[in-house]
Amino acid sequence: MAAFGSAGERWCAVTGGRGFAARHLVEMLLRSQEWCVRIADLGPSINLEPHEETGVLGDALKSGRAAYVSADLRLKPQVFKAFDGVEAVFHMAAPDSSINNFQLHFSVNVEGTKNVIDSCIECKVKRLIYTSSPSVVFDGIHGICNGKESMPYPVKFNDSYSETKAAGEKLIISANGKNGLLTCCIRPSSIFGPGDRLLVPSLVAAARAGKSKFIIGDGNNLYDFTYVENVAYAHICAERTLAAGGAAAATVAGQAYFITNVEPIKFWEFMSLILEGLGYERPRIKIAASLMMPIAHVVELTYKLFSRYGMSVPQLTPSRVRLLSCERTFSCSKAKEHIAYEPIVSLKDGLKKTIDSYQHLRAKQQKRTSKVYTYLGNESGVESVKGLERWLR
Known part of the structure; x- marks a missing residue:
């Protein structure tokens, strides 16, 4: 199959291109x-969502500068069809990380990645x-402070998603140099x-159910x-560096890079800012992780037994408790040095x-009392804006 469009056009492919982060990359x-x-x-290309029919993506679809290809990574012929004629591939597709389902994660993150590489x-x-995850170096027990890429993969992973993402990452790194293919993670x-x-949406659902008042750990x-x-x-920084060739490309090829906003913040403060920004109460009651863990194990076991009968995926699981209560910060010095990455949007x-984009989920019956919320397009009471005002100064 020839590349879409006229001769001279440069085509790339984005797997999982209708997903959250992938959609931003496409645009x-x-x-x-x-x-x-x-x-x-x-997803079938004929069922477009509203945002796909307007803006830069909508214009590109109409002009032929963008095109959908239905592709299940577990089916190699479909992957081959999606990649035929493209110059670069951004492999961002992945299953839901909140579901601790090894078979699902393995089929996509490992077998699907093999099909991506072969194609x-x-x-x-x-x-x-390849879009990997910092969780590939997290063992679920020890926190990570300013983690470097030299950290080894753990002997035991926090969940099946992390384990299979690490396996996929290893495949990508090992594929570097095969038939001239340059890779990085x-x-x-x-x-x-x-x-x-x-x-x-999960935070808001918890807030509306009265469950957002709790902090797991010391906060x-x-x-x-x-x-x-x-x-x-x-x-894009990684692809451009690989495309530049020479010593720069040789340095980046076969490597992995942590990417952050380079602005570490307390986990529960960040959650509180989002909740406050949408008019909900910030978490305030601290519960030790050691007390939550037995409950989380019971919830996970219950889900395994009753998921076949339609039980929804629980938010409280052992792996989630560990993630919510530990420290996880990473260094971007290698990414800055090798691929010239620096954040283009500050955390503030x-x-x-983000808050502005979720106004449809904000709390009802709010009163406009703060210039901060006037600026953000939100409304809330005096007490609920203090933390956000401090952050935005």
Whole structure:
């Protein structure tokens, strides 16, 4: 199959291109005017969402600078079709990380990644950038402070998603140099931003159910959150460096890079700022992680027994308790030095954009009492804005 469009156009492919972070990457690639983008995803291209019919993506779909290809990574012929004629591949597709289902995660993160690599080699793709995760070096027990890429993979992982992402990462790194293919891995930490269907909706659901008042642990654990546009930008930095050739490309090829906003913040403070920004009460009651863990094990066991009968995925699991109560910060010095990555959106601005994009989820019956919320398009009481005002100063 020939590449879509006329001769001379440069095509790249984004797997999982209709997903949260991938959609931002697709739009950034199109805005650069350097690429035509093939969006490889499970969903049928005829069922477009409203945001896909307008703006830069809508214009690109109409002009032919972007195209959808239905592709299940577990089916190699479909992957091959998606990659035929493209110059670079951004492999961002992954299953839901909140479901601790080893079979599902293995089939996509490992077997699917094998199909991606094989198809890249057969289609003579030049560059492959893989979206990994900082969790590939997290054992679920020990916190990570300013983690470096030299950290080894743990003997035991926190969950099946992390374990299979690490296996996929190893495959990507091992594939570097095969048939001229250059590869590298991006490890973005705790992605947030407009379009996320997990973090903010889950927080709001918990708040509306009266469950957001609790802090697991002492509340002082630092975290690195990464605004979604910075994640997209890091992928572009990596691809451009590999494309430049020479010593720069040789340095980056076969490497992995942590990506953050370079602004560590207390995990529970970050959660509180989002909740307050939408008019909900900030968490205030601290519960020791050791007390929550037995309950989480019971919840997880119950889900395993009753998921076949339609039980929804629980928010409280052992792996989640560990993630919520430990420290996880990572160094971006290697990414800055090798691929010239620096955040293009600050944590403060990313937070404001995120809160603004979820106004449909804000608490009802609020009173406009703060210039901060006037600026953000939110309303809330005096007490609930104090933390956000301190952050935005």
